[in-house]
Amino acid sequence: MTSTETRTAGRLGDSPLRPDGTLKVTGEFAYSSDLWHDDMVWGVTLRSPHPHARIRSIDVTDALRVPGVSAVLTAADVPGENAVGLEHLDTPALADRVVRYQGEPVALVAADHPETARRAAKRIVVDYEALPAVTDPRRALDADAPLVHASHEDNLVRAMKVRRGDPAPTAPVVVALDFEVGMQDQAFLGPESGLAVPDGEGGVDLYVATQWLHVDQSQVCRVLGLPPERVRLTLAGVGGAFGGREDLSMHVHACLLALHTGKPVKMSYARDESFFGHVHRHPAWLRYEFGASDEGELIYAKADILFDGGAYASSTGAVVGNGGTLGLGPYRIPSVHVDARGVYTNNPPCGAMRGFGCVQAAFAHEALMDELADRVGVDRVEIRARNGMREGDLNITGQVIDSAAPVAELIRTVRDLPLPAPRAEDPDIRELPGGASNTTHGEGVVRGIGYAVTYKNVGFSEGFDDYSTARVRLEAVAGEPVATVHTAAAEVGQGLITLEQQICRTELGVDQVVVHPKDTGVGSGGSTSASRQTYVTGGAVKAACEAVRTTVLRRAAASLQRTDLRLEGDKIVAESGEVVAGLVEVLEEPVEETVEWRHRPTSPIDPETGQGNAHVQYAFSAHRAVVDVDVELGLVKVVALDTAQDVGRALNPDAVVGQIQGGSAQGMGLALMEEIVVTDGHVKNPSFTDYLIPTILDMPPMQVKVLEYADPHAPYGVRGVGEPPTISSGPAVAAAVRAATGKALRRVPIRPEHITF
Amino acid sequence: MRIELTVNGTRREADDVWEGESLLYALRERLGLPGSKNACEQGECGSCTVYLDGTPVCSCLVAAGQAQGREVTTVEGLRDGDDLDPVQQAFVEKGAVQCGFCTPGFLMSTKDLLDRNPTPSDPEIREALAGNLCRCTGYEKILDAVRAAAAERAR
Numbered sequence A: 001m002t003s004t005e006t007r008t009a010g011r012l013g014d015s016p017l018r019p020d021g022t023l024k025v026t027g028e029f030a031y032s033s034d035l036w037h038d039d040m041v042w043g044v045t046l047r048s049p050h051p052h053a054r055i056r057s058i059d060v061t062d063a064l065r066v067p068g069v070s071a072v073l074t075a076a077d078v079p080g081e082n083a084v085g086l087e088h089l090d091t092p093a094l095a096d097r098v099v100r101y102q103g104e105p106v107a108l109v110a111a112d113h114p115e116t117a118r119r120a121a122k123r124i125v126v127d128y129e130a131l132p133a134v135t136d137p138r139r140a141l142d143a144d145a146p147l148v149h150a151s152h153e154d155n156l157v158r159a160m161k162v163r164r165g166d167p168a169p170t171a172p173v174v175v176a177l178d179f180e181v182g183m184q185d186q187a188f189l190g191p192e193s194g195l196a197v198p199d200g201e202g203g204v205d206l207y208v209a210t211q212w213l214h215v216d217q218s219q220v221c222r223v224l225g226l227p228p229e230r231v232r233l234t235l236a237g238v239g240g241a242f243g244g245r246e247d248l249s250m251h252v253h254a255c256l257l258a259l260h261t262g263k264p265v266k267m268s269y270a271r272d273e274s275f276f277g278h279v280h281r282h283p284a285w286l287r288y289e290f291g292a293s294d295e296g297e298l299i300y301a302k303a304d305i306l307f308d309g310g311a312y313a314s315s316t317g318a319v320v321g322n323g324g325t326l327g328l329g330p331y332r333i334p335s336v337h338v339d340a341r342g343v344y345t346n347n348p349p350c351g352a353m354r355g356f357g358c359v360q361a362a363f364a365h366e367a368l369m370d371e372l373a374d375r376v377g378v379d380r381v382e383i384r385a386r387n388g389m390r391e392g393d394l395n396i397t398g399q400v401i402d403s404a405a406p407v408a409e410l411i412r413t414v415r416d417l418p419l420p421a422p423r424a425e426d427p428d429i430r431e432l433p434g435g436a437s438n439t440t441h442g443e444g445v446v447r448g449i450g451y452a453v454t455y456k457n458v459g460f461s462e463g464f465d466d467y468s469t470a471r472v473r474l475e476a477v478a479g480e481p482v483a484t485v486h487t488a489a490a491e492v493g494q495g496l497i498t499l500e501q502q503i504c505r506t507e508l509g510v511d512q513v514v515v516h517p518k519d520t521g522v523g524s525g526g527s528t529s530a531s532r533q534t535y536v537t538g539g540a541v542k543a544a545c546e547a548v549r550t551t552v553l554r555r556a557a558a559s560l561q562r563t564d565l566r567l568e569g570d571k572i573v574a575e576s577g578e579v580v581a582g583l584v585e586v587l588e589e590p591v592e593e594t595v596e597w598r599h600r601p602t603s604p605i606d607p608e609t610g611q612g613n614a615h616v617q618y619a620f621s622a623h624r625a626v627v628d629v630d631v632e633l634g635l636v637k638v639v640a641l642d643t644a645q646d647v648g649r650a651l652n653p654d655a656v657v658g659q660i661q662g663g664s665a666q667g668m669g670l671a672l673m674e675e676i677v678v679t680d681g682h683v684k685n686p687s688f689t690d691y692l693i694p695t696i697l698d699m700p701p702m703q704v705k706v707l708e709y710a711d712p713h714a715p716y717g718v719r720g721v722g723e724p725p726t727i728s729s730g731p732a733v734a735a736a737v738r739a740a741t742g743k744a745l746r747r748v749p750i751r752p753e754h755i756t757f
Numbered sequence B: 001m002r003i004e005l006t007v008n009g010t011r012r013e014a015d016d017v018w019e020g021e022s023l024l025y026a027l028r029e030r031l032g033l034p035g036s037k038n039a040c041e042q043g044e045c046g047s048c049t050v051y052l053d054g055t056p057v058c059s060c061l062v063a064a065g066q067a068q069g070r071e072v073t074t075v076e077g078l079r080d081g082d083d084l085d086p087v088q089q090a091f092v093e094k095g096a097v098q099c100g101f102c103t104p105g106f107l108m109s110t111k112d113l114l115d116r117n118p119t120p121s122d123p124e125i126r127e128a129l130a131g132n133l134c135r136c137t138g139y140e141k142i143l144d145a146v147r148a149a150a151a152e153r154a155r
Helices: A021-026 A061-065 A113-120 A213-224 A251-261 A271-277 A316-326 A357-375 A380-387 A407-416 A496-508 A533-560 A655-670 A726-742 A752-756 B023-028 B085-091 B102-117 B120-128 B140-154
Strands: A041-049 A053-059 A071-074 A105-111 A125-130 A156-166 A173-181 A193-197 A204-208 A231-233 A266-268 A283-294 A298-310 A336-343 A443-458 A466-478 A479-484 A512-517 A565-568 A571-574 A579-582 A591-598 A618-630 A635-646 A702-707 B005-008 B011-014 B048-050 B055-058 B071-073
Touching: A021 B085, A041 A113, A041 A251, A041 A271, A053 A105, A061 A113, A071 A113, A071 A251, A071 A407, A071 A591, A105 A251, A156 A316, A193 A251, A204 A213, A204 A251, A213 A231, A213 A251, A251 A266, A251 B048, A283 A357, A298 A316, A298 A357, A316 A336, A316 A357, A336 A407, A336 A726, A357 A380, A357 A443, A357 A655, A357 A726, A357 B055, A380 A407, A380 A443, A407 A443, A407 A618, A407 A635, A407 A702, A443 A726, A466 A496, A479 A496, A479 A533, A496 A533, A533 A565, A533 A571, A533 A579, A533 A591, A571 A726, A618 A655, A618 A726, A635 A655, A635 A726, A655 A702, A655 A726, A655 B140, B023 B048, B048 B102, B055 B102, B055 B140, B085 B140, B102 B120, B102 B140, B120 B140
Parallel strands: A041 A266, A204 A231, A298 A336, A479 A512, A635 A702, B005 B071
Antiparallel strands: A041 A105, A053 A125, A071 A105, A156 A336, A173 A283, A193 A204, A193 A266, A283 A298, A443 A618, A466 A479, A466 A591, A565 A571, A571 A579, A618 A635, B005 B011, B048 B055, B048 B071
């Protein structure tokens, strides 16, 4: 065996351990809420108690008198433009004369102890004049609805039309339903937090948990009135994200306080504040109709989808875009008529959450597909296989699906996975609905099975310039080649840093890869969202490694006076296979390359027809859920939640499975328990006591079947992984509960009273 | 007020502690031990779990003053020198750590479980960890890690 055949562990296709794993199990990993600085003070936020009100006046006198308080700031103290937002600059950093939702930031306090700051905040006197609020999104576009933003002519954020095929289609079989999806929270565990450190020269360094450093930076700069070189961001440890960290939270506030006091400022939300501190998944109202042949082949589909955007747009426009272009599911449909709208209301702002516009629609199209199957007498799995998209099909926007679309295989795969054993004669009560509460020993418990198959776009769509930047440096350290990879792409727990190392090891043949801290010292890595980082930042790191390799070989060619060279492992090898140099021999000077990498461009869709190549890649998944339902008490126990997903190529198989398991749990949560309850614009359950996420008792064992149909257009053939499981799991669970109970159940989360009454 | 307590085997004290502060706050902000986490600060998520005189507690629900004169063990005290505890090792190796914010609490609850019950069944593991929330993993790899840690400790 020649030395060139030695293979380092931790390359693509392996599942190396996370580089931050040891730090995370020893308590040494520095999350954003763990940061500490000599002489730091604490910042807190005063928030609006009203969903809609005019601010007549704010009196901070009493708050400033509290010993230990170093600053109290309002909109009047904003030095730059008081406007942020991902799509529209419609969101004040601090409310200016009007508040548009309960929980909107109104004032800031800095003090030497967080309790001091909280008490001082209570002494700020805000004189509010309550205004009529729009709290039912179904009424938001009525002519007499109050305007959420006086500068807009109505409360519409975005309306999208998709039209295709016969404008007046008919079909022998017609099924229809209305569906409603409640407001889900990302419920990441690490609270919004960070540390802003003034540099003494009018600039600031912000250490923060986020999903996209550069889009944060540009928004913070706008409000501070500072250029980007004076507002530097570094990613602090991120305790989960799931879309909830795409928008700003405490970023601007901590910087304002730091620049005002001249001291480092730490902010860290408590859980109740976190429920007001980030956007949520849009609640949705969906009306669907399928027309089909007597054999269940779809002839047409109609959908009307309404998303409640809440008080500020956040990413509502893009969510509408996804709902509109993807909301009919992964099916072949000749004629299509979709209207999707997002509206402003005085409810909590909604924006990104894992699954992004597809999650809501999936509940409706999958419930209706079951109804169609039953109506025409076709098996629920087979009707999906029969209508499922295949590679080469056109989707509803007229885009060719130009890589694998294994809908039929996915749904049949989950059907064919082993089923859990039937319930025992004398079951362990911990395995039953109600568990150790001892509410049943099996009486009244009915089992049901449900299926769903769904799809989603990967990456940013509709013509967005979606790119990532990677800088890779290769140098000799103590006689060994060491690569350093520097991107600004956020590691939020998903394992991007592991993957960046794997790519460098694979492309450069080195063992040691250092992941540089994520910061704005390198170009944008784009957002850690839309299941895009492995594809896009992975693509950028690959391209940067290739550039490094080219430079190394050019250098070797110059010094060795030959051009037939290639890099194999850490050796430079001639065409004959002869090792002519070690890599370190050409690394007297480090080699460093920075590359901006883009996926294939997408296009805006036609505003009248909704036609166009809106998306760069599609990811498909299927779930089968098995539930036991206590039909007398309405309690549900999910017994099994099995899935199949095409991931293109699993670059880190263990991490892929981890994403699928975690994503499945979040979808299940929306089906059965997770909802922010909003009444008249007021959030009723901002705590983990009242907003329930699945515990280890709620989650069943999960069989995960990973298919790998490489996408020829993507780096290494990858397909985004993170979001699909969250889309297909919930509808499968809801279908299983319907199967067990015989109830229509046209709303999620399904509550006990929906089953028992 | 001043508090004196033993943390991870070392005598520690903190001055100017406000009476309303939790043990979690004192550990994180006064004693330089931020390993115990602040995910909910109301006893629902388990991320702040520490041992108080050997008993697992949510340190967010314990007043700092209640720890006066007592022994506290945090996640920072789990490892033995450079060697990770088998529970820590298993969580790393089995992919039970994603964002990791829940991890310190899971480690403390798991170690307590295995100290009481070295060979727990799956229902026993689920019951013992029902007070710890994880949002990333769906718990499957956490179960894998607990089973692996139990096996390693039995070796």
